[in-house]
Each structure stands twice: as structure tokens, then as C-alpha cells.
Amino acid sequence: MARGLFLFLLLFLLGCVSTQTVTPRVCFGEKCVLVEIADTPEERSRGLMYRDALQGNYGMLFVFEEESIHGFWMKNTRIPLDGIWMNSQGEVVDVIRMLPCESDPCPVYTPRENALYVLEVNAGVAENWLVERGTIAQISGV
Template sequence: MKNKRALAALFFTPIILLVFLAILNNKPEASHNIASLIVSGVEVTAEIADSPSEKMQGLMFRKTLGENEGMFFIYENEDYYSYWMKNTFIPLDLIWLDSDYTVVDIKTNAPPCLEETCPSYKPATPARYVLELNAGWSEKNSLKIGDKIEKK
């Protein structure tokens, strides 16, 4: 009987340890995937989207977004990055920034789009970063083209 218990302990202990380690490893790395930005004097916490899959997913299928929360898209070079609201349930402000974190364009109140075909929004000036915030945030906080955003 003792041998069976010892054998069971030898068998199950590593499995339990592996499950525990897998759970710990699955926790999001908050400091790596989050940007703290100062926008119009307000601290904004934004999820970073820098991989192709994160950029493609964006805020699709999200039902809520905190008041001073958003998503921060990072590109290697400045270009005319176009955005659409396909499968996005939250109306958003889209804010394009150049390499110096200067606001170069803003699309306010982009409506959700659950249709097959959705309009796309493109900046008038090349940008390197795009910040998505709740619709109305830019107006509420007096954000305008030419303003600088600070990355903490």
C-alpha cells in the first residue's frame, strides 16, 4: 500500500507542478504590454499593439473600455496607416502621431461597424503611431492637431 502511495505521489506531483507553472506563465506581462501616456495633461493607459496579429485584432469584439484607457499601435516607419471599425463594438477616437509623438490627425467618434463592408479612416499626414480612445475623449480633453503626447 505504501508503494502505491509513493508511486502516485511521484506521478502526480510533477503534473500538479507543471499545471501550476503553466498557470503562472499565462499571466499577462502588464509592464511590457502597457504604455503610460500623457495626453492633454491626462494619464492614459494603453495596451500596446506592435505585432501584426495585435494590430489586426485591435479593439475588435471589446464591449467596454475604461475612461482613460485605449490601445497604442506602434509602427517602424511613418506612413498613411488606415483603420476601420470592423467588429468593433465601441465608438472610438483615432489619433495619429508622428515619430515625435505630435498629433498629426484625429478622427473623432468613429462609429462601430458590424457590417460586411466598413469605411476606413486614413490620416492626412504620415504617422508612426496610432492611439485609439473612447469616442469623444479628444473633444472632452481639448486634444488637437499639433499637440504633443508624452510617453512615460
């Protein structure tokens, strides 16, 4: 009897667990970007290379182990992007328009301050959404 009650309660509790996953996103006020997460060296190295387009409110969030001056280049990246560097509190420390690299050596885009996160979005998003140094981002699902 006790074993049956235990199994019933266990199955009941398992049925109550949500199977929904939280979609990672970065929001600046009411404007949000759904993001792919790049948090391994391999994912960060590949980034958005070889893609022909990035849908409207989508981007890639690079997550590092520690705050530092994380430089980016656009080798094999076919679309212009805005790079938005943020510290561990989600404060924007730099915004740089990054253009596809057309010849070697490719320029390296580096922020003015240490950052823990870098968000890549379509070029123009930062300007259109008024994202600048000091803007606070809400990062969720990471």
C-alpha cells in the first residue's frame, strides 16, 4: 500500500513539472531579441559565420567565463551586424557597427571596456532601439 501511494505521488509530481523551456532573450526595455547562445569556445569561434541572413528580432549572445576585452572579427560573416558589449550587470559598455570582412587582414572590433556578454544583431538595431553605452539589458534564459 505504501509503495503504491509513493508511486502515485511520484507520478503526480512528475506530471506537474513543466516541460516548457525558456527561450533565451535579451531585452532593452520593451524591445526583445530572441538569441542563440554561444557559450563554448567552438560556438563563439563560429558565431554567425556563413549565414546569409539573420531574421528580424533574432541574434546571437556570446557568453564568456569572465569579463574582459573580447574582440570580434567578421571573417566569413556575410551580413553587417551591430555588436553590443555588456558587463555582468547587463549594462552596455560599447556598441560597434561591424561590417563583413572583404579582404585579409580583417579588422578586429574591440570594446572600450570589459564585457561578459556580446550580443550580435542585424546592423541598425542598436540605433533604431536607442541602445547605447549605459543602457541596461535584461538577459533571461541563459
